[in-house]
Amino acid sequence: MRKLTEAEQDKIKVLTKHQVPFTLIEPTGTGLRKAIMDATGPVRSFLESKNIHEYGLQEQGPKNKVLFPAVIHEGSRVVRSKASLYRPVTKNGDPRIWFYGLSNFAAPNDIVAITYFDDSFQIFNLTQLDIEGLVGSAIRNPLQELILEINTVENEVAFELLAMLRRVASSGPIPSVVDADTSVGRTLETALGIDINSSKKPDYKGIELKSFRNNRTNRKNLFAQVPDWTLSKFKSSEEILDTFGYERGDDFKLYCTVSAINRNSQGLSLRLDNDISQLIENSHDPAIGDFVIWTLDKLHDRLMEKHKETFWIEAESSTIGGTEHFLYKLVEHTKKPITSQFDLLVDQGIITLDHLIKRNSKGKVVEKGPLFKIKPKGIGLLFPPSETYALI
Structure with a gap:
């Protein structure tokens, strides 16, 4: 993956602040044309750590392809899509991943963020989207709602414990x-x-x-x-x-x-x-x-x-x-x-x-x-x- 720009690093800080677990991938021009991307080590580790998919257990060939629901975020709207995870018969079965329709939302060498929530892959173009502006917007938008929902789920136990502590503190x-x-x-x-x-x-x-x-x-x-x-x-x-x-x-x-x-x-x-x-x-x-x-x-x-x-x-x-x-x-x-x-x-x-x-x-x-x-x-x-x- 290429070196991230300062703007992209700032967007990552926003995601980290809101406790959004994610991985990154960089589609190439060839990959966008052929609708194919390598599932890199960080991507595979993310999928395994979240119990989503383990390529090591997947057989090669088209019949063993696994499809997941996916949502591509454009900011003000979303596009329903599918994620394809597979290992081809050729090239030693190197792990592959693709999101249908991604070519319409990403340019070569953009950095694409991948998270998983609500039983679906959630995809957004880190390079092109104004992450901080969308999250902090007074106008509700799908990306803002996604990040707030993830943050709420990630903090569910913390909020429960905080309420218990406040009850203890209120007793003097x-x-x-x-x-x-x-x-x-x-x-x-x-x-x-x-x-x-x-x-x-x-x-x-x-x-x-x-x-x-x-x-x-x-x-x-x-x-x-x-x-x-x-x-x-x-x-x-x-x-x-x-x-x-x-x-x-x-x-x-x-x-x-x-x-x-x-x-x-x-x-x-x-x-x-x-x-x-x-x-x-x-x-x-x-x-x-x-x-x-x-x-x-x-x-x-x-x-x-x-x-x-x-x-x-x-x-x-x-x-x-x-x-x-x-x-x-x-x-x-x-x-x-x-x-x-x-x-x-x-x-x-x-x-x-x-x-x-x-x-x-x-x-x-x-x-x-x-x-x-x-x-x-x-x-x-x-x-x-x-x-x-x-x-x-």
């Missing part, structure tokens, strides 16, 4: 259910009727909840992830504890923050090795050196799994009758973190790692991490532009 300050640093989150989940468990999955229908006190500038939890023990010199959290831990009361523990910027009091630091896509924890003791490893792919996967969609909920803390109370006031709604930024933010010390390991008086080793955390200023660097909602 809520007494903490436990006396602990984590009480701000546990109290909210209890009020929402969400089971408190240690699952790695998001808290509410795919949305992760992260609550914090507004009078603190503490780092915010991203996710917990143990190292890849098969790649690491140390093979367990217990080995880390035995090497770097210290006595505290009845416990032997290692509670510390590790950063890529400097070494902590235990002599520990993080190091990124982008050549082999690993995050490495290192000791200043040359006899130990590098002792645990995380693959960046695994960390990226955990970030996407945990924070595909997140509500960061700010609470006002107060003490009433000797008990901490929370008034939940504000939500920052983020989606789809930029995984490449994760590496940069680790390297800059904006994302850090906390060890939370201890051996209690009974000799049992408990590990609550390793916990990856982000400084408040890093939220806007890790996630695309977010939405903010007042709860009261």
Whole structure:
């Protein structure tokens, strides 16, 4: 595909802002004349990710062609069409796609956007259409209605959760259910009727909840992830504890923050090795050196799994009758973190790692991490532009 113009990039930003999932294709002059386009890698990935079509399972030849309804958007009107997905007998059965009538709406090397909604392909010429003008128009038009409908569907669960949070907030300050640093989150989940468990999955229908006190500038939890023990010199959290831990009361523990910027009091630091896509924890003791490893792919996967969609909920803390109370006031709604930024933010010390390991008086080793955390200023660097909602 050719390089996108600035105008086309701006139109993509409008679609992204409205959470429209899409892929792009560039019809050539030959393709428009012959009514044929290659289903490129990005197109195939989009179709598979949306469970629309998988070319790898499709047999070759005309009889195995698959047709879908399609709608071509011109702005003020739409044209009903069909999409043809097939693999020819020739040329190794390379995947093909075509939208009937596309030649009437696209010139060679225009960029065409493809999305899928209401059981139909929705097609519009990104190069020619005034996307921002149509979406923001005071006069209703089919493209505007499509994007608003997609946005509503994409946010359906978020709006449901937001309504629940506003009901909780309207009841005023809520007494903490436990006396602990984590009480701000546990109290909210209890009020929402969400089971408190240690699952790695998001808290509410795919949305992760992260609550914090507004009078603190503490780092915010991203996710917990143990190292890849098969790649690491140390093979367990217990080995880390035995090497770097210290006595505290009845416990032997290692509670510390590790950063890529400097070494902590235990002599520990993080190091990124982008050549082999690993995050490495290192000791200043040359006899130990590098002792645990995380693959960046695994960390990226955990970030996407945990924070595909997140509500960061700010609470006002107060003490009433000797008990901490929370008034939940504000939500920052983020989606789809930029995984490449994760590496940069680790390297800059904006994302850090906390060890939370201890051996209690009974000799049992408990590990609550390793916990990856982000400084408040890093939220806007890790996630695309977010939405903010007042709860009261």
